[in-house]
Amino acid sequence: MAFEKAQRDAVERVSPQRAVGLTSELVRLDSHNPPGRELAAARHLGERLDALGLEVEIIPHGTGAAGAGEDQGSSDRATLLARLRGGGEQPALVFAGHLDTVPPGASAWERPVTSGEVAEGCVWGLGATDMKSGLGAMVEAVRAIKESGLPRRGDLLLVATAGEEVDSLGAKELVRRGLLADPGFFVIGEPTENGIVTAEKGVLWLRLRTVGRTAHGSLPHLGVNAIVKMGKVIEALQALRLPHHPHPLLGGCTLNIGTISGGVKTNIVPDACEISLDVRTVIGQSNEAVIAAIQAAIEQLRGGDAELAAEVELIIDRPPVEVSPQAAAVQQFMAAHAEITRRREQAQGATFATDASVFIPATKAPMVICGPGLPSKAHTPNEYVQIERLVEAARIYTLAGARYLAGAPAGR
Ligand SMILES: [Zn+2]
Numbered sequence: 511m512a513f514e515k516a517q518r519d520a521v522e523r524v525s526p527q528r529a530v531g532l533t534s535e536l537v538r539l540d541s542h543n544p545p546g547r548e549l550a551a552a553r554h555l556g557e558r559l560d561a562l563g564l565e566v567e568i569i570p571h572g573t574g575a576a577g578a579g580e581d582q583g584s585s586d587r588a589t590l591l592a593r594l595r596g597g598g599e600q601p602a603l604v605f606a607g608h609l610d611t612v613p614p615g616a617s618a619w620e621r622p623v624t625s626g627e628v629a630e631g632c633v634w635g636l637g638a639t640d641m642k643s644g645l646g647a648m649v650e651a652v653r654a655i656k657e658s659g660l661p662r663r664g665d666l667l668l669v670a671t672a673g674e675e676v677d678s679l680g681a682k683e684l685v686r687r688g689l690l691a692d693p694g695f696f697v698i699g700e701p702t703e704n705g706i707v708t709a710e711k712g713v714l715w716l717r718l719r720t721v722g723r724t725a726h727g728s729l730p731h732l733g734v735n736a737i738v739k740m741g742k743v744i745e746a747l748q749a750l751r752l753p754h755h756p757h758p759l760l761g762g763c764t765l766n767i768g769t770i771s772g773g774v775k776t777n778i779v780p781d782a783c784e785i786s787l788d789v790r791t792v793i794g795q796s797n798e799a800v801i802a803a804i805q806a807a808i809e810q811l812r813g814g815d816a817e818l819a820a821e822v823e824l825i826i827d828r829p830p831v832e833v834s835p836q837a838a839a840v841q842q843f844m845a846a847h848a849e850i851t852r853r854r855e856q857a858q859g860a861t862f863a864t865d866a867s868v869f870i871p872a873t874k875a876p877m878v879i880c881g882p883g884l885p886s887k888a889h890t891p892n893e894y895v896q897i898e899r900l901v902e903a904a905r906i907y908t909l910a911g912a913r914y915l916a917g918a919p920a921g922r
Contacts, residue, residue, distance in 0.1 A: 517912045520658035521850070524650055524908055526901045530633060532558065533646030533900060534626035536609075537635035543610035545587075548672040548680075551609045551642075552590040555670055558649055559592040562656055564668070567591045569687075571672055571679055589680030590670040591689055594652060596662035600918045601694030601875075603911055604667045605648040606865060608674030608681075611637035617891040632894040639883030643895035644699025644903065645670055647882055651907035655915070662915040664694060674865050677826065681865035685872040693875045694918050695839040697907060700864045701883025704851065704903055706844060708878060709759045709859040710866055712791035712830035714800055717784060717823040718743060720772075725779040733779030737772045739818045740783040746807045747787070753803075754795040759859030760830070763800075764790045786825070790861060793830050828867035832859075837876040838919030846910035847880070851902060862888075880906065 539551040549570075556566045571587040590609070596602075614623045614636050621627055627634045633643065652668055667690070673679030684690050700707075720740045725733025744767060756762045765787060772783030789800055801822060808820045833840065835857035848854050862885075866877055882903035887893050 516660055517909060520654050520660060520912050521905050521908050523654040523658055524904045529646050529650040529900055529904045530628060530897055532649055533633050533643045534628055536642035536645060537626035537637050538624050540624045541610050542613045542636060543673060543675045546610050546672055547586045548609035549586045549588040552588040552670060555590050555649060562653055564592040564594050569683060571683065587672045589672045589683060592668045594656055594666040596664040596915060600664040601692050602665040602667050603914045604669060604693045604696045606669045606696055607641050607645040607648060607699045608671045608865060610673055610675050611640065612675050612889050615891060619891050632896050634894045636893055638893050638895040639701045640888035641700050641881055641883055643883050643900045644881035647900055647903035648699055648907055650904040651911055654908045655911050660912050663917060664915055666911060666915060671865055678865050678868045681868035685868060690873060693873050695914060696869055696875055696877035698864055698866055698877060698879045699881035700879050701881050701885050701888050702879055703884050704880060704882055704899055705858055706847060706855045706878050706880050707860045708835045708840060708857040709832035710863055711760050711861050712797055713826055713828040713863045714789040714791060714797045715825035716787045717825055719782060719784045719821045721819045722781045724781045727777030727779060730779050734817050736780045736783040740785060742811055742818065743820055746811055750807055752800055754792055757792040760792045763792050763795060791830050793832050797827050828863045829871055831866050831870045833876045839876045840878055842913055842919050843878050843910045846913055847906050850905045850909055
């Protein structure tokens with residue numbers, strides 16, 4: 511079919527040099543979060559996409575706590591939204607990624623953290639895997655699709671968000687402003703080594719604080735030791751069985767106690783102790799129910815110890831997300847993926863959370879998470895992405911995108 515050939519021609523237009531070059535440039539624009547500072551990377555992508563003829567919008571995020579400060583002009587945090595217009599006959603395809611990275615951490619790196627160096631068949635630096643390579647591949651796919659001149663029945667959106675690594679600030683703002691109205695399908699370029707993910711775990715971060723009463727360290731019976739009380743809370747948490755059904759792709763719910771701090775001096779009875787919890791939930795489990803179960807466990811402890819006082823504070827709350835691997839758009843993506851890679855991938859689950867936890871509950875659209883980065887290199891020193899995977903991702907996005915825009919399959 512002539513049409514099939516035209517789509518393959520679009521794939522041939524993918525330039526490895528451009529995909530590598532853009533990824534490297536993005537790595538050199540430091541955007542570690544906190545504090546974020548995604549604006550420079552957003553502008554850089556915006557210039558590229560504007561030159562390609564897309565409508566580009568840079569959405570500033572205020573510096574205020576609510577993310578809507580009056581001082582938005584001076585903010586260096588921003589989300590990018592770019593639109594390639596289609597015929598308006600079908601819902602949009604959304605290529606989505608994030609601009610921020612985690613901080614570099616304390617370990618020594620073999621190359622400068624934001625070198626963007628191209629060596630040994632890889633692009634090196636913070637964000638190379640998670641996920642500036644995903645954005646580099648997506649922009650190259652947008653270019654190949656646009657310049658191929660193939661018919662587009664719907665819009666192609668490219669979003670590059672701020673704040674995914676902390677609170678999905680940018681994704682929430684896109685949803686709040688209604689800028690993603692009626693999308694048909696999301697492709698999220700987070701690191702999967704080009705595997706296909708259709709489900710991700712929920713994330714619930716909590717801070718627990720026990721409150722006691724200080725006394726001189728030589729007279730501990732006059733105080734209430736908050737660290738000792740926290741010991742009881744930790745034991746109760748370890749014994750806690752959070753009700754859930756293990757998920758075929760996600761497995762079971764997990765609970766990790768990640769940090770602890772308390773006390774000021776060896777000779778003072780501590781009046782405060784704090785821990786933080788990282789709970790990863792699965793489909794069918796509500797984060798509210800987890801909080802209620804933890805509060806009930808604390809109440810039970812209080813039944814046997816009236817001096818035990820503990821507060822629970824919510825830090826991060828993302829729901830688990832899944833779409834059917836049988837959804838028509840997912841199947842269409844998988845078929846294009848198999849044509850490019852000659853691999854038949856099974857749908858997988860991810861234990862990490864992405865902007866999908868904001869986009870999918872809000873839009874009910876199907877999605878895949880598929881990106882060139884290596885999951886094992888995300889959030890680690892000496893981060894890199896393999897150029898072979900990066901170029902493969904750009905080709906997958908191009909073919910899958912061209913197919914979708916030529917005629918989105920019906921049914922979710
Ligand atoms: Zn990421």
